[in-house]
Amino acid sequence: MHKTTAIYPGSFDPPTNGHLDLIERGSKIFDELVVAILRNPDKDPLFNVSERVAMLEALTGHYSNVRVDTFDGLTVEYAARVGASSVLRGIRALSDYEYELQMALMNRKLRPELETVFMMPAEKYSYLSSRLVREVAKLGGSVKGLVPELVEQNLRGKLDPAYKFSEFGEHKQVTSESRKSRSRKKA
Numbered sequence: 001m002h003k004t005t006a007i008y009p010g011s012f013d014p015p016t017n018g019h020l021d022l023i024e025r026g027s028k029i030f031d032e033l034v035v036a037i038l039r040n041p042d043k044d045p046l047f048n049v050s051e052r053v054a055m056l057e058a059l060t061g062h063y064s065n066v067r068v069d070t071f072d073g074l075t076v077e078y079a080a081r082v083g084a085s086s087v088l089r090g091i092r093a094l095s096d097y098e099y100e101l102q103m104a105l106m107n108r109k110l111r112p113e114l115e116t117v118f119m120m121p122a123e124k125y126s127y128l129s130s131r132l133v134r135e136v137a138k139l140g141g142s143v144k145g146l147v148p149e150l151v152e153q154n155l156r157g158k159l160d161p162a163y164k165f166s167e168f169g170e171h172k173q174v175t176s177e178s179r180k181s182r183s184r185k186k187a
């Protein structure tokens with residue numbers, strides 16, 4: 001029987017629960033799903049490509065039909081190389097539609113036989129994006145429930161040392177005053 005392979009391309013910097021929601025949905029409708037991380041030399045990412053591969057592999061290891069890969073150049077050419085007939089993309093809100101439509105139509109122009117399949121993540125992730133996760137985490141807000149625990153831990157490692165998660169799972173800005181008061185308590 002003909003096997004359907006789809007690629008799910010993106011930056012995944014970092015992977016969020018919205019991405020994982022989409023991977024789960026995609027794994028149910030395609031025989032094989034390749035999560036394809038763009039190696040983009042123009043961007044200055046928070047997590048390098050190997051870190052993103054490691055996170056996504058750990059987070060998707062339990063799906064027998066999902067694998068993680070990286071690519072550069074055109075998405076349509078990568079899709080052809082791995083024998084994919086579809087590109088999976090998530091649409092959260094109407095605001096995503098215009099950009100996604102442009103990409104889908106450009107990809108269709110470049111390779112008409114490649115179909116773009118849009119899926120909606122769960123409603124609770126409709127406002128979630130990697131960009132906002134990076135911003136909130138960098139500024140000391142809690143990203144609990146928005147990213148998997150593994151990503152949360154890795155974000156903690158990446159954060160400005162001035163920001164630390166509190167014991168209650170929230171971030172707390174460590175000011176020189178609170179640092180002094182902590183060392184006074186310890187002493």
Ligand code: PNS
Pocket residue numbers: 009010011012038073074075076102103104106107
């Ligand atoms: O997660 P992102 O950043 O929204 O993903 C965007 C991505 C990687 C799907 C898009 O930038 C892409 O396909 N880049 C590869 C280059 C390419 O093919 N460009 C033409 C697409 S219209």
